[in-house]
Amino acid sequence: MSDLTNQRPTRIRVDLDALAHNLTAIRARTGTAVMGIVKANAYGHGLIPVAKHLEACGVERLGVAFVEEGIALRRAGVRVPILVMGGIYGKQVEAFLEHDLEITVSSIDKLRLVEAAADAKGQRARVHLKIDTGMNRIGVHHARCGAFLEAALTSSGCEPVGLYSHLACADDPGHPLTALQLERFMAACAQAEKICAAAGVSMPIRHLANSGGVLHHPATWLDLVRPGIALFGALPDPVARDTVGLNPVLLTRVVYFKVVQRGETVSYGATWTAERDTRVVTLPIGYGDGFPRALSSKGEVLVRGERKRIVGRICMDQFMVDLGPGGTAYNEDEVVLIGAQGSGSGEQRISVEDVAQAAGTIPYEILTGLNERIPKEYVVS
Numbered sequence: 322m323s324d325l326t327n328q329r330p331t332r333i334r335v336d337l338d339a340l341a342h343n344l345t346a347i348r349a350r351t352g353t354a355v356m357g358i359v360k361a362n363a364y365g366h367g368l369i370p371v372a373k374h375l376e377a378c379g380v381e382r383l384g385v386a387f388v389e390e391g392i393a394l395r396r397a398g399v400r401v402p403i404l405v406m407g408g409i410y411g412k413q414v415e416a417f418l419e420h421d422l423e424i425t426v427s428s429i430d431k432l433r434l435v436e437a438a439a440d441a442k443g444q445r446a447r448v449h450l451k452i453d454t455g456m457n458r459i460g461v462h463h464a465r466c467g468a469f470l471e472a473a474l475t476s477s478g479c480e481p482v483g484l485y486s487h488l489a490c491a492d493d494p495g496h497p498l499t500a501l502q503l504e505r506f507m508a509a510c511a512q513a514e515k516i517c518a519a520a521g522v523s524m525p526i527r528h529l530a531n532s533g534g535v536l537h538h539p540a541t542w543l544d545l546v547r548p549g550i551a552l553f554g555a556l557p558d559p560v561a562r563d564t565v566g567l568n569p570v571l572l573t574r575v576v577y578f579k580v581v582q583r584g585e586t587v588s589y590g591a592t593w594t595a596e597r598d599t600r601v602v603t604l605p606i607g608y609g610d611g612f613p614r615a616l617s618s619k620g621e622v623l624v625r626g627e628r629k630r631i632v633g634r635i636c637m638d639q640f641m642v643d644l645g646p647g648g649t650a651y652n653e654d655e656v657v658l659i660g661a662q663g664s665g666s667g668e669q670r671i672s673v674e675d676v677a678q679a680a681g682t683i684p685y686e687i688l689t690g691l692n693e694r695i696p697k698e699y700v701v702s
Contacts, residue, residue: 330574330653331606333697334660335366341378343552347535351542356404356528358549359394360386365611365688366553366569367697369397375552376401384547388413391422404449404483408459414438418446423482427451427459429469436478448473449483450513450525454505455498456489463505467512474516474525484513484525488541491533503529503541555673555684569673570660571612571691574653575624576639577603587641588633593618600644601632604656609637611690612658615680622656623671624648626663659687 348355357380363371372383372394382402385391391403404423414435417424426432426448439446450473453460461469463486473481486506490496510527517524526544532551534541553569579602581587581595602624608614612635620631622642632643644650655662661670673684680687 329605329696330576331604331610331695332572333365333691333695334570334572335370335697335699336570337370337374337699337701339554340366340371340374340552343554344375344378344380347546347548347551351530351535351539351546353542354381354526354545356380356382356384356545356547357552358384358531358547360384360390360406360549361689362693364550364553364555364685365691367699368393369399370697370699372399373397381545384549388416388420388422392416392420395420395422402447402482409434411438414446415442418442418444421447423447423449425449425451425459426473426479427453428461429472432469432473432476432479436476439478445478445480447482448479449485450474450481452484452486452506452509454486454502454509456487456502458487460486463509466509470509470513471516474513474522475520481525483528483545484510485528485547488529488531488534488538491531491536491538491541493533494537499534499538499541503538550685550688553688555688569688569691569697571658571695572660573604573606573656573658575602575650575656576605576652578650578652579603586633588617588636590634593633595643597646599646600648600650601641602644602650602656603639603641605639606658606695607636607638607640610694611692612640613676613680613682613687613690615682616676620676620679621671622658623660623662623669624650624656625654626667626669628669628671 357375359372362368376399384404384406386407388405391405406425411434415438435446451460452463452466454463488499490498506529514524528545530541530546532548535546535548535551581599581601583595583597585595587593606612614635616631617634618632621628629642633641661668663669673687677684677687
């Protein structure tokens, strides 16, 4: 079965050298430690291969959303510190401790929960304290965080290794909320510093900058930065263009060629009608693979170095492309859905940003939506 999977004509190609370059570029830009965010299957690039490569490249920490992701990395042999950034509930805490995962503590109640589990196992839990500075997702409100910080920083059952918040609007360089969130976070850090000094304990590392912070807001870099999508070169930003783009190259092959006569329709619902006799090919990928159905009759692909329009509704496992009356393609010809085709001045490229714009969404959703049905191949020079 695995051999057949490897032979599937649709695949994602990931350049691990580009990943290493992007990590180096981010570290050089910020001058700080880096927590590489690999949640959501490393933004569609493959959780374990990407995490292992980042670890080999010296990343200081990794961040995931859920405990299951952290456990998968530990079972794969990843030893670098791993922060689980999502909320927790009681039954999960023992798994965090068993697999040496760092826990996000976002309230006094959660702190007590972790302390009890740690005490029962006779160990201290490594935790990061989450302050809500304006995202209004999880975390202790910045204006009421004093008692929480006091309890956490002097806890006998927990070792606070990090203090952090999350920026809501950092992708927009001019949005005023970022400066306000930074001000609120630094006020919380000042409180923490006083508590640590009085208790004679070390101040946790401060981290605030996500990808938008890395690109636009140097004041948010602090002790550590948390790039996610920027590691993969997929932010629609001039600074991101300075790194080697790691948009996953999504490839497939023609499986059927036909002539569609004028007046005939293509795909479910008969939503597209041929205005003249034309040539149409079928590609073996669909929304069941995470390729957006919203691209129906709007998206484009590269066939023989030329952009060609998707026609009709994208099906679960296949979709069709109009080559035009004079177009041609043979069965098994390679087609690029994301990436480049051609060379030199004739090169054509479809970026993740192009696909997202056509689908009416954001690059994050395109990348994370490409699922495990599509095999991945990893390239190292």
